[in-house]
Amino acid sequence: MCLAIPGRVVKIFSEGGLRMGHIDYSGTISKACLEYVPDIREGQYTLVHAGFALTILDEEEARKSLETWEEMGEVIQMDEPQDSLRDSARS
Amino acid sequence: MKYLDEFRNPDLAQTILSRIRSLTTRPWVIMEICGGQTHSIIRNGIDQILPEEIELVHGPGCPVCVTPLETIDKAIAIAGRPDVIFTSFGDMLRVPGSHKDLLMVKSEGGDVRTVYSPLEALQIARENPHKEVVFFAVGFETTAPGNAMAIHRAQQEGLTNFSELVSHVLVPPAMEALLSSPHNRVQAYLAAGHVCTIMGWEEYEPIARKYQVPIIPTGFEPVDILEGIYLAVRQLETGRHEVENQYARSVRREGNRPAQELVARVYEIAPRKWRGIGEIPASGLRIRDAYAAFDAEKKFFVDDIQVQEPETCISGVILQGLKKPPQCPAFGKECTPQTPLGATMVSSEGACAAYYRYQRLAPETV
Numbered sequence: 001m002c003l004a005i006p007g008r009v010v011k012i013f014s015e016g017g018l019r020m021g022h023i024d025y026s027g028t029i030s031k032a033c034l035e036y037v038p039d040i041r042e043g044q045y046t047l048v049h050a051g052f053a054l055t056i057l058d059e060e061e062a063r064k065s066l067e068t069w070e071e072m073g074e075v076i077q078m079d080e081p082q083d084s085l086r087d088s089a090r091s
Numbered sequence: 092m093k094y095l096d097e098f099r100n101p102d103l104a105q106t107i108l109s110r111i112r113s114l115t116t117r118p119w120v121i122m123e124i125c126g127g128q129t130h131s132i133i134r135n136g137i138d139q140i141l142p143e144e145i146e147l148v149h150g151p152g153c154p155v156c157v158t159p160l161e162t163i164d165k166a167i168a169i170a171g172r173p174d175v176i177f178t179s180f181g182d183m184l185r186v187p188g189s190h191k192d193l194l195m196v197k198s199e200g201g202d203v204r205t206v207y208s209p210l211e212a213l214q215i216a217r218e219n220p221h222k223e224v225v226f227f228a229v230g231f232e233t234t235a236p237g238n239a240m241a242i243h244r245a246q247q248e249g250l251t252n253f254s255e256l257v258s259h260v261l262v263p264p265a266m267e268a269l270l271s272s273p274h275n276r277v278q279a280y281l282a283a284g285h286v287c288t289i290m291g292w293e294e295y296e297p298i299a300r301k302y303q304v305p306i307i308p309t310g311f312e313p314v315d316i317l318e319g320i321y322l323a324v325r326q327l328e329t330g331r332h333e334v335e336n337q338y339a340r341s342v343r344r345e346g347n348r349p350a351q352e353l354v355a356r357v358y359e360i361a362p363r364k365w366r367g368i369g370e371i372p373a374s375g376l377r378i379r380d381a382y383a384a385f386d387a388e389k390k391f392f393v394d395d396i397q398v399q400e401p402e403t404c405i406s407g408v409i410l411q412g413l414k415k416p417p418q419c420p421a422f423g424k425e426c427t428p429q430t431p432l433g434a435t436m437v438s439s440e441g442a443c444a445a446y447y448r449y450q451r452l453a454p455e456t457v
């Protein structure tokens with residue numbers, strides 16, 4: 001129920017008295033209400049839930065957390081070259 | 092950055108998993124609050140690749156699952172009226188009421204329509220001025236801002252044929268209710284990332300302190316969930332109990348203020364019954380008196396419907412993390428997604444449906 005999908009704001013417009021946007025979800029475009037993200041600009045990513053954009057996704061934060069684990073992965077590989085755990089990953 | 096595939100990367104998942112393994116020295120019970128996380132955990136087999144010491148229990152974070160039977164019966168009573176167009180998110184249509192569900196009302200001739208957003212329901216109201224359009228406003232803090240906006244716009248536009256049947260629930264009071272139960276087993280929480288996107292995490296800090304549990308606002312992809320577990324285990328192993336944000340790309344400490352403000356203007360905090368769990372004080376939202384004209388319970392005089400829940404379904408115990416679905420005698424027998432006895436089997440985010448769909452049929456010990 002609380003599913004929210006990331007997408008990129010491609011166009012901002014006004015409709016029915018509300019600030020709305022066209023959101024691109026990897027090729028599929030649909031409409032969402034942008035009233036709760038007053039600062040969002042075209043080109044930025046948001047999370048959409050039930051037709052409402054909830055947040056401006058923070059690219060720097062996303063990168064930081066991914067990079068931390070990428071670096072950690074390299075360290076682990078150097079320590080344990082035959083990482084037997086690899087086979088059990090299912091994600 | 093597409094914000095999806097990057098967080099499904101098996102190599103990163105593997106790295107986090109090996110860090111969790113090297114950290115874990117003792118058994119720990121961690122609850123993921125949100126049904127969306129439960130679904131992701133079971134689909135990706137995350138619970139099966141964790142070290143044996145770590146047990147994930149599934150929380151009450153599926154609004155479909157916790158909507159009380161009497162609210163479903165109220166929806167059915169309203170949806171059956173010839174003057175009403177009843178609109179709802181699709182997942183509510185198959186939730187069994189005492190005698191039938193909303194889909195049956197539709198097959199009997201009721202005008203029941205699935206909408207994706209409350210703004211669609213509002214549009215239907217504009218286009219059908221001679222009908223009463225009712226929206227089934229169910230959900231957690233994530234969904235409340237959209238539903239509040241629909242009422243706010245209806246008032247601004249002077250629409251008199253739009254109303255909401257509200258059964259909104261709030262997460263932190265339920266987390267506290269579980270922690271203060273004498274049967275509690277939960278030692279750390281993965282908090283629901285999208286609820287926190289709206290509400291921030293300030294309200295979790297007193298809970299973390301009082302009950303000494305780590306609380307980790309967590310996202311929904313495998314890398315998010317594993318990182319949430321990693322942060323929880325790291326705190327548990329070192330005796331810390333803080334709110335630590337895993338989902339920083341979406342969740343900020345103060346949450347989404349404009350959304351909080353409109354929710355507080357349209358709704359007020361009220362006691363709310365949770366299906367299978369019972370009434371929890373201050374755990375829900377209802378429409379404020381100033382917006383009473385948009386309250387379907389008042390408009391259609393259904394606010395006195397009261398019903399008892401059936402005995403067979405143990406979903407309440409499952410939603411409290413005390414049992415797992417295969418321990419229910421009806422699981423996979425009388426109760427399947429085609430013939431659900433309880434809402435946890437109806438909603439794709441319900442623990443029973445997730446276990447059934449991904450073939451976790453063998454009973455596990457808890």
Ligand code: SF4
Nearest residue numbers: 404406419426433443
């Ligand atoms: S399997 Fe069905 S009857 Fe049993 S707890 Fe789950 S929903 Fe209820």
